[in-house]
Amino acid sequence: MLTVENxxxxxxxxxAVDNISFxxxxxxxxxxxxxxxxxxxxxxxxxxxxxxxxxxxxxxKEQPIHNLPPHQIVAxxxxxxxxxxxxxxxxxxxxxxxxxxxxxxxxxxxxxxxxLVFAKFPRLKEREMQPAGTLSGGEQQMLAIGRALMSRxxxxxxxxxxxxxxxxxxxxxxxxxxxxxxxxxxILLVEQNARMALGIxxxxxxxxxxxxxxxxxxxxxxxxPQVKKAYLGE
Amino acid sequence: xxxxxxxxxxxxxxxxxxxxxxxxMVYGIITLINFAHGEIFMVGAxxxxxxxxxxxxxxxxxxxxxxxxxMLLGIVVERIAYRPLRRSSRLSALISAxxxxxxxxxxVQLIRGPQTTNYPASVINNTVYTIGxxxxxxxxxxxxxxxxxxxxxxxxxxxYTKMGKAMRATSQDYDAASLMGININQVISFTFALGSALxxxxxxxxxxYFNAVGPFMGTSAGLKAxxxxxxxxxxxIPGAMLGGLFLGVAEITAIALGKSSYTDAIAFGILFLVxxxxxxxxxxxxxQKKV
Numbered sequence: 455m456l457t458v459e460n461x462x463x464x465x466x467x468x469x470a471v472d473n474i475s476f477x478x479x480x481x482x483x484x485x486x487x488x489x490x491x492x493x494x495x496x497x498x499x500x501x502x503x504x505x506x507x508x509x510x511x512x513x514x515k516e517q518p519i520h521n522l523p524p525h526q527i528v529a530x531x532x533x534x535x536x537x538x539x540x541x542x543x544x545x546x547x548x549x550x551x552x553x554x555x556x557x558x559x560x561x562x563x564x565x566x567x568x569x570l571v572f573a574k575f576p577r578l579k580e581r582e583m584q585p586a587g588t589l590s591g592g593e594q595q596m597l598a599i600g601r602a603l604m605s606r607x608x609x610x611x612x613x614x615x616x617x618x619x620x621x622x623x624x625x626x627x628x629x630x631x632x633x634x635x636x637x638x639x640x641i642l643l644v645e646q647n648a649r650m651a652l653g654i655x656x657x658x659x660x661x662x663x664x665x666x667x668x669x670x671x672x673x674x675x676x677x678x679p680q681v682k683k684a685y686l687g688e
Numbered sequence: 689x690x691x692x693x694x695x696x697x698x699x700x701x702x703x704x705x706x707x708x709x710x711x712x713m714v715y716g717i718i719t720l721i722n723f724a725h726g727e728i729f730m731v732g733a734x735x736x737x738x739x740x741x742x743x744x745x746x747x748x749x750x751x752x753x754x755x756x757x758x759m760l761l762g763i764v765v766e767r768i769a770y771r772p773l774r775r776s777s778r779l780s781a782l783i784s785a786x787x788x789x790x791x792x793x794x795x796v797q798l799i800r801g802p803q804t805t806n807y808p809a810s811v812i813n814n815t816v817y818t819i820g821x822x823x824x825x826x827x828x829x830x831x832x833x834x835x836x837x838x839x840x841x842x843x844x845x846x847x848y849t850k851m852g853k854a855m856r857a858t859s860q861d862y863d864a865a866s867l868m869g870i871n872i873n874q875v876i877s878f879t880f881a882l883g884s885a886l887x888x889x890x891x892x893x894x895x896x897y898f899n900a901v902g903p904f905m906g907t908s909a910g911l912k913a914x915x916x917x918x919x920x921x922x923x924x925i926p927g928a929m930l931g932g933l934f935l936g937v938a939e940i941t942a943i944a945l946g947k948s949s950y951t952d953a954i955a956f957g958i959l960f961l962v963x964x965x966x967x968x969x970x971x972x973x974x975x976q977k978k979v
Contacts, residue, residue, distance in 0.1 A: 504863055528869035540864040542857050553857050556850070557869035605869060 455480040461510030470496040472664040485651040488661035494644040533607030539598040543587025554604030571600035592623040648685035652676040701936020702835035706890035707913030708928035710883025716859040716923040724788035726910015732888025733895035754888040762884025796903040804902030915959035921972025
């Protein structure tokens with residue numbers, strides 16, 4: 455579904471991502487794991503068109519997207535839950551969700567989808583008219599996910615959804631990710647929490663300083679002594 | 689007497705507010721002080737003048753014509769002078785803005801000459817309405833009503849339309865907005881169009897009110913409106929309205945106290961004090977560093 459080939463991204467002469475290739479197949483949950491600064495976020499931002507690529511190609515459903523601006527990439531069916539949630543703090547929960555459906559026209563369907571998000575996250579319904587900036591971290595994460603779903607994505611890019619959340623909430627967010635995947639959305643997940651990520655992913659890629667050092671089935675990787683030592687703290 | 693002066697202050701202040709809105713909206717979206725904005729105001733005044741003089745239209749059509757022309761001008765200026773520099777340093781864009789400002793005022797000088805001209809006297813009659821002890825001229829009434837109407841319209845656009853929501857989202861988080869599928873370039877063009885239209889309306893009103901239209905009128909009006917925008921809190925739309933009104937009333941108060949030569953000093957004194965004491969202005973958001 456998504457094929458990234460020979461992707462390199464530099465910030466001011468420093469390589470953040472160096473010649474990376476990987477793919478995501480339809481229906482999968484694929485995790486990119488690695489330490490802080492390994493280039494995970496940059497990869498997602500490159501796919502979404504937020505950063506300029508030095509070289510490489512990104513093909514989504516047989517269509518090259520590496521030269522498209524972000525709004526056109528969203529229109530093709532890729533939605534991105536950015537690192538740090540990035541909800542619009544001064545706008546209400548409802549307005550945030552409406553913006554998630556910005557490219558869609560059918561008002562009725564949009565409202566129906568909003569109800570689906572509220573059903574998934576009842577807390578958001580309670581806070582529908584509240585500015586998003588007043589929500590707790592967990593609620594903001596729910597909003598960021600709900601907002602991304604409002605565009606009816608075929609592929610969902612998720613950047614550190616567990617960051618800064620209490621363990622119970624982390625569990626809940628990961629369950630939600632699995633649910634979203636089961637209802638037919640392919641997921642590319644970036645996580646520092648390798649244990650959780652490997653727990654729900656089908657396959658994973660391990661990144662170190664901008665390069666892929668290991669790849670395989672998530673379960674296999676979870677058993678890999680190297681991964682255990684470096685990322686699972688065993 | 690007091691109420692009449694207050695009314696005069698509101699009249700002048702509402703035009704400052706109209707211009708200040710353009711500064712604040714553009715700043716809110718791309719954190720650029722559009723120093724060519726005063727010149728757009730000036731071109732608006734000239735377009736209104738041409739329409740009333742050659743086509744004999746009434747004041748409202750003159751305003752509409754000036755608004756439409758300047759919308760286009762604003763979009764073109766952004767496209768040519770700012771968009772190519774979007775990813776360069778802020779200083780480059782600022783220098784480009786000053787360049788555009790000089791270019792437009794020089795161009796108008798070339799075409800029209802440096803002298804000021806005035807609107808035909810027929811454009812508005814001198815009817816004065818009396819309500820109790822307050823006298824208000826027809827022109828003042830039109831200025832206040834047109835400004836108020838435009839500002840209400842702007843609020844409705846920003847609050848309820850899809851484009852308005854996109855504007856707010858973009859000003860709060862540029863990257864996240866583009867991840868929503870918002871075409872940022874379109875939002876920026878729209879913002880320039882809106883701001884320029886308001887400035888053009890202000891240009892026609894000010895041109896008629898002070899009975900003088902010249903290629904340099906944009907410089908001082910622009911700087912004062914900029915002071916008003918900073919006073920209200922740059923980036924804040926209600927702030928720009930409030931700042932404009934406050935500045936207008938402050939200036940008229942100075943005139944009423946017999947210190948009319950100090951009006952400019954008041955505007956820039958306010959700018960100076962705000963920057964010194966509360967740089968975020970009355971309604972500005974506290975500066976946040978995005979991580």
